[in-house]
Each structure stands twice: as C-alpha cells, then as structure tokens.
Amino acid sequence: MEEPRGKVIWKILIVDDDLELLSSLSQGMEPHRQRLSVLTAGSVSLAREALDKHLISLVVTDVKMPGKDGFGLVSILRREYPDIPFMLITGFGNPKMKGVARELGAEGYMEKPFSLQTFSSAVTRILDRLVEGGALQGVSPGMFLQLIEMEQKTCTIRLSERNASGDGVLFFRRGELLDARTGGLRGEPAAYEIFGMEEVDLAIENRCPPVGRKIRGDLQAVLLEAMRRKDEKRQQAGAKVNTGRVGAGHAARGLRGAGTPPAGTVLENVRRRLERLLGERSALKEITQDDTWDGLLAQMSRMGSLFQCGRLLLTYMEVGDNGGQNLLILPGENSIAVTLHPSCPRDRVLDALSRDESSPGGESA
Amino acid sequence: MKDVLRDLAAMDGVMAVLFFSEDGDLLFKEMLLPPVEDPEKKEWWPLLIHSLAGIREMELVFDRGRVYIRKTGRGYLLIFLSRGAPVALLRLHCDTVLPALDKTRQVGRGLGRWLRWNRGKGRIH
Structure with a gap:
C-alpha cells in the first residue's frame, strides 16, 4: 500500500457487526500504523461515540447490521459530519445497492469478500483526496490560516498537533472560516482550541462540504x-x-x-x-x-x-x-x-x- | 491648498479636517460633523503641534473614532475620522495630493520673490 501523503495521522473507523472481520482488517492495516490509526465499532451506536470522541478521517461501514444499519450511519454522517468520507462494504451486494451507495455520496463501495490489498488501496485513494490541496508540517495554525483567508480559498483543513494529541478540522469557503470541529467541540469554541495549538501538521482538501456557518467572527x-x-x-x-x-x-x-x-x-x-x-x-x-x-x-x-x-x-x-x-x-x-x-x-x-x-x-x- | 484639503474632507468617514502651521496656528478648518467643542477655542494646539516634532505620520485609534496626522512641507494635517473609515485609502489619497500642497508652497515662494523683485524694479506698485 502506498502511504497517503502528508504527516497527519489519519483515523479510520471501521463499523461492522462481524467482529472477526473488524479484527482482521485492523491487524491487516498494522503495517501502516505510522500513518493510519484504525478504530473499530461493532454497531452504529458505538460508531457514533467514536465520531464524537475522535477526529475520524474515513468511515468504512457495513450496510446490513442489527439495529441501526449502515444507511442509518450514513445519514448521521451526512447530517453531522459532512466532511468525513465514507465507504460502504456489504456481503449482499447487487447493482442496485451500488447505485444507492453512489447516490448517497459514498467514496467507495466493496462487496465481501475482498482482499486486504484491495481494501488498503481503496482507503489510500480516498485519503489521498483529503490531502490533494497539499500538506504542511510543523506550522503555526494562525500564520497559515491567514494565508487561506487572504487567498480566499475554499477548502477543508485537517490538523494534528505535533507534540500533543490535539487534532481538528476547519472549513473555509472563499476564505471565510465557517465552522470548526475538535474533540466534542464545534464552531467557535473548537476554532479557539485549534488556533491555540502550537505547531501542527496539516492537510488541505480542496473542497468544503455543505456546512452551515457556525463562526460569526472574522x-x-x-x-x-x-x-x-x-x-x-x-x-x-x-x-x-x-x-x-x-x-x-x-x-x-x-x-x-x-x-x-x-x-x-x-x-x-x-x-x-x-x-x-x-x-x-x-x-x-x-x-x-x-x-x-x-x-x-x-x-x-x-x-x-x-x-x-x-x-x-x-x-x-x-x-x-x-x-x-x-x-x-x-x-x-x-x-x-x-x-x-x-x-x-x-x-x-x-x-x-x-x-x-x-x-x-x-x-x- | 484649500481645494486639496476640501477633497480630503469629502472622503468617506471624514468628520473634520484641520491644518496647522508648524507653529500651531490653525490655517484651515472644515467640519463635516459639529464638534462637541470648537477646536479654535482650544489653547493647547500649539503645544500639541510642537510635540509632533520629528513625527512624519501618526494614526490614533480611539474607542469611537480615529485621527490621522500627517506632516507636510507647510505644517500638520489632522483628519478626524469615524472608527470604520477607510484609512488606508485616505493615506493613499494623502500620498497623492499632499506633494501638490508642498509644490503650491514652492510656487508661492517663487511668486513672492518675483513680486518682490518686480516691486524693487518699480514694475509693480
């Protein structure tokens, strides 16, 4: 697997009620642990908790699960985390399902069984898009983000602190900061946390998801x-x-x-x-x-x-x-x-x- | 000189334009908003103008307004502005028009010399 570019450590959340599959996918991604961190959840409610706690870069979810299914999770993602790309995996694939996945905005669709190599290639392809606008290492968020404002860029920026565990995401449309998220915080409180970070590695995605304006101040x-x-x-x-x-x-x-x-x-x-x-x-x-x-x-x-x-x-x-x-x-x-x-x-x-x-x-x- | 200063007074956000000689004499006054107190009645202008010695340009930001001060060849220009006035534009305008003010002075001096010289020659009475 080719490593995704940038120094940001990507967190992938894999959601499936098949715990063996979770375990094997998690172990299969071990060689990439310097660049990827894999979190797993056996249900949508556990996935929700993980989404609240961590800055997830990609969600891979099974479609059919007891209780709330993969589509339920997709609906949460689209509503509350529109920046997080998702990939659907299913053991009951058919052309119609594939079409639905595309319509829902899935970045990937895979039918079980699949090889680890196919899986990691799909993951890399999606994560590479998150850094298509470039990656920077060891910069001060304040300094860099003013450039984004000046250049009136539309982008999503994911940051992770170099010497601490903080991370976050910022949404810019035409240079205006619309929203931010870190930990359980959103909007201005999240932006304050992110701008307070000392030195960060960041990745720029050249698009901004349809987020509402939660930050009023310039x-x-x-x-x-x-x-x-x-x-x-x-x-x-x-x-x-x-x-x-x-x-x-x-x-x-x-x-x-x-x-x-x-x-x-x-x-x-x-x-x-x-x-x-x-x-x-x-x-x-x-x-x-x-x-x-x-x-x-x-x-x-x-x-x-x-x-x-x-x-x-x-x-x-x-x-x-x-x-x-x-x-x-x-x-x-x-x-x-x-x-x-x-x-x-x-x-x-x-x-x-x-x-x-x-x-x-x-x-x- | 007055035309130049009136042009400045016509800019957005300008509340007043005052022009003082280097000795602190008020040479020009254009009030776009009525001041709380008449600046002419203030005795501290000469002291204030003298304290500006060595300062080429100054910008004061108050709670509810700004004052832009600029040294020219003929004295000091003081412009009172609203807080959100486009001060960068005003500075640019000053850069453009104030050299003309200095040139006016040079012309004036030359004209004065010419007049004196001609008076001396008895050509002008």
Missing part, C-alpha cells in the same frame, strides 16, 4: 480570542515568562487586562499576539515598556474629546524621514512601545489590536 477576531484563551490557560497553569527587559509592577490596561500581571508577561503577551496575528510577517523588532511617549499620548488623547471619540486605544507613528522608525504605542499607566518593520501590514495590526482593546474588559494577559 478570522482575526477568532485568532485573537484563541490567543487570549491560551494565555489565560498558561497563566492559570502558573507559566512564567520573563523577557528581562522591564521591571515588575506593570499595570497598564487593555491588552494587559484585569489585575496586574508581571511586566515581562505583559510584554510577552503582546509579542505573542502580534506574532501569531501575522506570523513571521509581523517583522516585530522590539517591544519595550517606554514611558517617554506618555506626555505626547496625553496631548493626543485630548483631541478625541472634540468629537467624543472616547479613550485612546492605540497609536501608530512613523518617526523620522524616509520610513525611519515605525512604532506602535499601547497607552497605559506605563506605555508599551512596539517597533515594527515598515513592511508590517499596519492596518491589519491596528484593526486587530484595537478591536481587542475595545472589547468589554479588554484582553486579559
């Missing part, structure tokens, strides 16, 4: 919220980050959020947010706590009152001639100055961070 907003949640988790876990550039006692508001997190953590949070927002393109040069701008910002804040603009959230400035220095200032009790490369997509940074800053209660560090 990608930037979801990414920022994911980062915020991740930071929150880290803090709760007592993670300590020290940039070593500033003293303690930073109590600025906004991105720094409620309470008074250590200054190093605050700066690190800002850095991480920018890097994840833009990936390597953020061209972040330096982040420092810098109160030399406080006087200027106080002057500038006055202007907003002329038109009841509210509080000053962010300031971007170009200092010096010929693209001298590009600074982003996050005002607060002690302002934070971020030096950015001139090529940094300024509007994107300002929009994302100001949206973050103006959200009720601001971001928590």
Whole structure:
C-alpha cells in the first residue's frame, strides 16, 4: 500500500457487526500504523461515540447490521459530519445497492469478500483526496490560516498537533472560516482550541462540504480570542515568562487586562499576539515598556474629546524621514512601545489590536 | 491648498479636517460633523503641534473614532475620522495630493520673490 501523503495521522473507523472481520482488517492495516490509526465499532451506536470522541478521517461501514444499519450511519454522517468520507462494504451486494451507495455520496463501495490489498488501496485513494490541496508540517495554525483567508480559498483543513494529541478540522469557503470541529467541540469554541495549538501538521482538501456557518467572527477576531484563551490557560497553569527587559509592577490596561500581571508577561503577551496575528510577517523588532511617549499620548488623547471619540486605544507613528522608525504605542499607566518593520501590514495590526482593546474588559494577559 | 484639503474632507468617514502651521496656528478648518467643542477655542494646539516634532505620520485609534496626522512641507494635517473609515485609502489619497500642497508652497515662494523683485524694479506698485 502506498502511504497517503502528508504527516497527519489519519483515523479510520471501521463499523461492522462481524467482529472477526473488524479484527482482521485492523491487524491487516498494522503495517501502516505510522500513518493510519484504525478504530473499530461493532454497531452504529458505538460508531457514533467514536465520531464524537475522535477526529475520524474515513468511515468504512457495513450496510446490513442489527439495529441501526449502515444507511442509518450514513445519514448521521451526512447530517453531522459532512466532511468525513465514507465507504460502504456489504456481503449482499447487487447493482442496485451500488447505485444507492453512489447516490448517497459514498467514496467507495466493496462487496465481501475482498482482499486486504484491495481494501488498503481503496482507503489510500480516498485519503489521498483529503490531502490533494497539499500538506504542511510543523506550522503555526494562525500564520497559515491567514494565508487561506487572504487567498480566499475554499477548502477543508485537517490538523494534528505535533507534540500533543490535539487534532481538528476547519472549513473555509472563499476564505471565510465557517465552522470548526475538535474533540466534542464545534464552531467557535473548537476554532479557539485549534488556533491555540502550537505547531501542527496539516492537510488541505480542496473542497468544503455543505456546512452551515457556525463562526460569526472574522478570522482575526477568532485568532485573537484563541490567543487570549491560551494565555489565560498558561497563566492559570502558573507559566512564567520573563523577557528581562522591564521591571515588575506593570499595570497598564487593555491588552494587559484585569489585575496586574508581571511586566515581562505583559510584554510577552503582546509579542505573542502580534506574532501569531501575522506570523513571521509581523517583522516585530522590539517591544519595550517606554514611558517617554506618555506626555505626547496625553496631548493626543485630548483631541478625541472634540468629537467624543472616547479613550485612546492605540497609536501608530512613523518617526523620522524616509520610513525611519515605525512604532506602535499601547497607552497605559506605563506605555508599551512596539517597533515594527515598515513592511508590517499596519492596518491589519491596528484593526486587530484595537478591536481587542475595545472589547468589554479588554484582553486579559 | 484649500481645494486639496476640501477633497480630503469629502472622503468617506471624514468628520473634520484641520491644518496647522508648524507653529500651531490653525490655517484651515472644515467640519463635516459639529464638534462637541470648537477646536479654535482650544489653547493647547500649539503645544500639541510642537510635540509632533520629528513625527512624519501618526494614526490614533480611539474607542469611537480615529485621527490621522500627517506632516507636510507647510505644517500638520489632522483628519478626524469615524472608527470604520477607510484609512488606508485616505493615506493613499494623502500620498497623492499632499506633494501638490508642498509644490503650491514652492510656487508661492517663487511668486513672492518675483513680486518682490518686480516691486524693487518699480514694475509693480
């Protein structure tokens, strides 16, 4: 069997009431365990449990089973997991059954008995389609997914975390993130989990199944919220980050959020947010706590009152001639100055961070 | 100069355009929305304009609005915008039209010199 491309570990769920067949198929796929993981279920209800728990890449189901049959499972798949391809196997095959399978959208149809080689070839062919748009290894989900948005791609992306057990799937239509799924989560909560993954291997399928729009916020907003949640988790876990550039006692508001997190953590949070927002393109040069701008910002804040603009959230400035220095200032009790490369997509940074800053209660560090 | 600035004021999302000399004197004012307070009555403009020394461009994002500041050869341009205004387009427009503002100044200087020279020659009274 030729290995499916990409580093994502595919999980295949085989459903049949014939436990011997399950066992032999499972053992037969053992040589491919580095790329494939086989799960088995003796009934549709057990299959349902597996679908809820795992990110299944392919379902192979027998048609005739006691209780709910294979068609019942297909109906669940079509309704709740439209991205999961399925293959029907049957011991009572006939041309009509084959036609029905095709009409239901089955990616494969096999009549028992079949050889292991035929089976694994069919599996590979289906799994290869899931990676037809390409595969990437060891990337940051945030960075990559913004490219999908920019290119307005329609695709399904399956991701698995490199150094952890997390995996998930994202659905994009014309660059818009419609839905996500990971573990038992769907929609935005699932997207937050996925975007919070550190380093992933991913596979791109060049089509998006007919999923409804479960994610309302745009990608930037979801990414920022994911980062915020991740930071929150880290803090709760007592993670300590020290940039070593500033003293303690930073109590600025906004991105720094409620309470008074250590200054190093605050700066690190800002850095991480920018890097994840833009990936390597953020061209972040330096982040420092810098109160030399406080006087200027106080002057500038006055202007907003002329038109009841509210509080000053962010300031971007170009200092010096010929693209001298590009600074982003996050005002607060002690302002934070971020030096950015001139090529940094300024509007994107300002929009994302100001949206973050103006959200009720601001971001928590 | 006024035509250039009025063109900027006509852009989407612009609430007001103010133009100050480098000394902080208000040279131009176009209000598309009535301000809460009259900017001319504010005494802090000179101080604010002086504090912009060395800054070529600045963008301030407030809760409910933005201010775009741009240094020109003749002073500082301040544009008050709604929060969702197309600021990238505005910057692009500034890049296009503001050099004309500087050129106007150069022409003005030349014209001034020409007028002075001709006055000196007694050709203009």
